[in-house]
Amino acid sequence: MNASPDVPHINGRLAILAGKGLFPLLVAQAARKLGHDPYIFQIKAEADQDWSGFDSSRISVADLSTFAATVRREAIGSVVLAGGIARRPDLADLRPTWRSLVAFAASFRVFATAGDDKMLRFAIKVLENEGVQVLAAQQVAPDLLGQVGALGHVSPSAVDQKDIEAASQAALLLGRLDVGQGAVSVRGRVIALEGLEGTDAMLARVADLRASRRLSSPVGGVLVKLCKPGQDERADLPSIGPDTVINAHAAGLSGIAIEAGRALVLERDRVVAEADRLGLFVTGITPRQEEVEQCLR
Structure with missing residues (x-):
């Protein structure tokens, strides 16, 4: 499916964790130009674009259990993070998988205390622990x-x-x-x-x-x-x-x-x-x- 050496290797189906703004939609459109049919995780209270033309579901930003189940059902192997997230999750929002709970139980406090970059690094590690590769949005949409x-x-x-x-x-x-x-x-x-x-x-x-x-x-x-x-x-x-x-x-x-x-x-x-x-x-x-x-x- 990849057309040239400049196109990233995408394992399985591509998914986009979509936050606020136009950016996730631009990435999704770029993915389609590469021949992919991205699945959209619409982050609740954040995603604000019209996703009616894509397979999608709404999900809490800390609901790893639903995320993991959808990854298995849709054969998702790669994920892009795109769009703004204004509200940070707290521990009451957390729905971990057993895998994430065992691996990161002592570190989930990062959601409430870390700076943005540290929090995002941790989120990427958690997603990777669920068996998906996390790609940079600019790998899919370099023209941006x-x-x-x-x-x-x-x-x-x-x-x-x-x-x-x-x-x-x-x-x-x-x-x-x-x-x-x-x-x-x-x-x-x-x-x-x-x-x-x-x-x-x-x-x-x-x-x-x-x-x-x-x-x-x-x-x-x-x-x-x-x-x-x-x-x-x-x-x-x-x-x-x-x-x-x-x-x-x-x-x-x-x-x-x-x-x-x-x-x-x-x-x-x-x-x-x-x-x-x-x-x-x-x-x-x-x-x-x-x-x-x-x-x-």
Whole structure:
């Protein structure tokens, strides 16, 4: 079924654990182009797309028992994690299998206490323990990855480059703490860091700072989104979409920089169209290796 060496080896039927947003649907459509018929696990209270054209079921994010039974029934061998999950499960939500209970009983507290990357690493281990391989979404949908350089007609200026450098350093340090993936710099000064509230809420804070004249410059600044140092790339890659561009403009920013090859651009054509319409740049960058290594120490 695989058409070329660039297509990942997919064991059994492919499944997608679908959270919030358009991303899972884009991955499912890409899988169909590869000749697969993906099964969709719609995560309760998160999945918000129309999945009527796919085999699917709704499942609690911590219901491993139902997941394992469906894996056996549908002959699923590979799983992709895609989409946002706003609510973390607690122990009351947990429906383990005997296999997962024996292997990970002492570690399930990670659901309540760990940072996002640690929690996702643990979730991947649990899924793999149930006998499936966990693939990165970008292995199935590589066209979603951003590339080096400007996506549209606007490119960053020399001033913007200084903001990109400052925000990149802040984003890497923030990621090292397993807190967030984004930062905003204005005139070389880091003025906002992404927390649990996400990118859009951070940009809203920047807009509020501008409206209250807490920032000396009425316009300018850059949003940078990077992978966390050492991040498992099979889940939670940084991403942007048309709303990110619109919100960055509302915050008075000059543009957005994302990590080339390790960040997702959802609805690329719309992203480029909105950026060009609003006069913002969207560009792919490669963090300096020494900065990444320093964060990993």
